[in-house]
Amino acid sequence: MKLPLLAPAEANAPLFLHRGATITRAQFAQAALELAARLPDAPAALNLCEDRYCFALAFAALALRGQPALLPPSGHASALAAVRADHPGAYAIGDHPTCAVELVLPRTAAPRDPAPRVELPALAADLCVAIVYTSGSTGAPQPIRKPWHALSHAGQELARRLLDGHGRCHIVATVPPQHMYGLEASVLLALAGGHGVHRGRPVFPPDVRTALDELPAPRILVTTPVHIRALLASGTKLPELAGVISATAPLPCELAERAEAQFSAPVHEIYGCSEAGSLATRRTLAGEPWQPLPGVTIEYQAGGCSARGVHLPQPVPLQDVLEACDGGFRLLGRAADMLKVAGKRASLADLTQKLLSIPGVIDGIVFQPEAGAAQDVLSRPAALVVAPRLSEREIRAALARLIDPVFLPRPLRKVERLPRNDVGKLARAALRELL
Template sequence: MAAMLRGQQMILPCDESPEVLEALVQPGRTLCLVSDGADLAVSGNLPHLVFDSDELGVGEDVVGAPLVLDEGYWTRPDAVVLFTSGSTGAPRPQPKSLQQLFLRAQQTATAVLNADLERVVATVPLQHMYGLENGLLLPLVAGLCAVDYRPFYPADIAAVVTSRTLLVSTPDHLRYCVQSNQEFVAGRVLSATAPLSQELAAALEASCSCSLIEIYGSTENGVMATRKTASEAAWTLLQGLGLQREGERCWLVGGGQKQLLSDRIECLNDGRFLLQGRDQDLVKISGKRHSFSALTRLVQSIEGVEDAVVFTENDDYSRLCALVVSSVSVEQVRAGLRRKVDPVFLPRPLLRVERLPRNKVGKLPRSALLAALADARKVLRRGHKEE
């Protein structure tokens, strides 16, 4: 918001690691890192301004007059630069105009809000597309209170949400709430960043006595569609958006723009659609097909498995790997999976770890997965054999 008042470009990195921050420094680009007091390790190449919101004082007017933005700044195509999560490779910059962001926030508000909601609580950081759109911009355009607190543990979430709260969260966070048997009452829950199972959605709705809406979106395209996952599989596009198919490709159209989607889409006669996965999600081994996301869900469904991921460490997909967080042995997990899939899709190796390297929005950057796999192999070689 401070950058908007000054008409400056905002660059929102995918995380605060020194490597990521240093990579933003480029010849001819003048940058200043603004943070809220977090202990960030940055070099002298990047000036650092620590912003303490407490110095403003409670209830103090920061802007005395209504904010009026210059038209050129409002439509500047790179006024805000976000980054993809890196789950399929290196994070890629995604420039956005303020006009794009605020218009999509208005469309989302129409689709997900009801008259009883008064405030928004987000468990995700605001520098990511999902958090920025729904944790900050949505309450701004809808006149709701945005709570300046990001709860982490299920008990923290239960303490801050009420029947008039919109909770913006992720399947990872919501799963922990259900597993911990932490009940709370919310006005509505939004979920995104990873597929949400119908079972988890139904369990969440029962425990928090409210409806859950899943969001389909991406950093490249923003929020695109919604569904009530506990009761439906099909997605409904936001008002003003449409799909245009050209051969095997599908494009999102709206707001004078046309953007290619990376997902395979099945369009239904009633205007809704089904997701059939991403091309990058397909696994082809020995002439047979499966998907990483489906294999991951199968592993996660095995009794005793708390979290899991199936992926590949090479580009030809010839060898599947899996990391699992579980209270049962690797052999038990492997036996459970063998009953569910063709043997060619059994991950080798399948290794147990204490936790998966999820980032703050619950995603698994590929670089972090490969590092975790290497660490798990080192542990195995040191003689800490799996049960």
């Protein structure tokens, strides 16, 4: 079976937008064909482009050549070296003259006028077009191969679920395209969903405002809880939005309420993981249940939940504990969070919440230093706490009043800050190092 690389649309539909300039569907198709023709022969290539048009161009050209795009978990030299070591013979494509890559796509290159009726050939549905990496919050980063049908399915279903009824939307995303969420909720909403996407990756509040100002309505902001918090704290006035989409970490209801009030737009969350991509969505307000995307079913088992999908070759075990409810499911916590000490059960998420409720504690986490520790062994959790005004003894004493003593973290260490990565997640390895 073959699937189109670009969703059907009129040739002059804007696919990528930036500072008043647009790249149409036909211009994109023409540029992708030209780039594909001049790519070197290789088994795979790192796609390090930051500009979303350059990224999508490299992505499409690589797919046309049957070369998987390697999407490293971060831009750090060590992460790039690890991916290169796993893929001998791979080259890298970037869009910044200073980056150490074999092929640079100039961001300023104006696409040529397309040939009449230029079309991209369809791709084999099971062609591996990308290799992404797990974020590492549950262990070392693992590579995951993505066939085109899985990514195409995600782009189409997210568009149907979150953008239907608005016509062609224009999207600004604050997350990198190399991240699974950023890939599906920006680049694939353009390629497979038929919507227009801003080329930039604004992060600071004034940049987000400028990027949104450059786009015609209806505007969609694809972002994370960290960026939503910063936008609200800065008091930045955004143009009229049709919707806000958040993922990577649970969005507190209180933050979602303030965001809906400030931006006068509904706030939706996407639930997913690198292994399975986007699985479900919900409107965050009032703790509405998560609704699986079409083609996704959740299996609820005592030993752990898993996701089945028409886009998945086999069920994907989930790191979270889910509970079926009317109209969908609820998220109870991370499965790696479930702790059993001396026959008592607790969730690490719960213990972390208790820790954070202590006056003077600014940030903190209760976690299990050993991945996959045997469930029935008496294994205490550890804790890292950011609390400049409290001593470790005072924190322990306060926590002892809130939780069962068997769950008291040991060791409990004060740190200046938690090692959050680019999208605000905490890697277990980095946490262990701080102990």
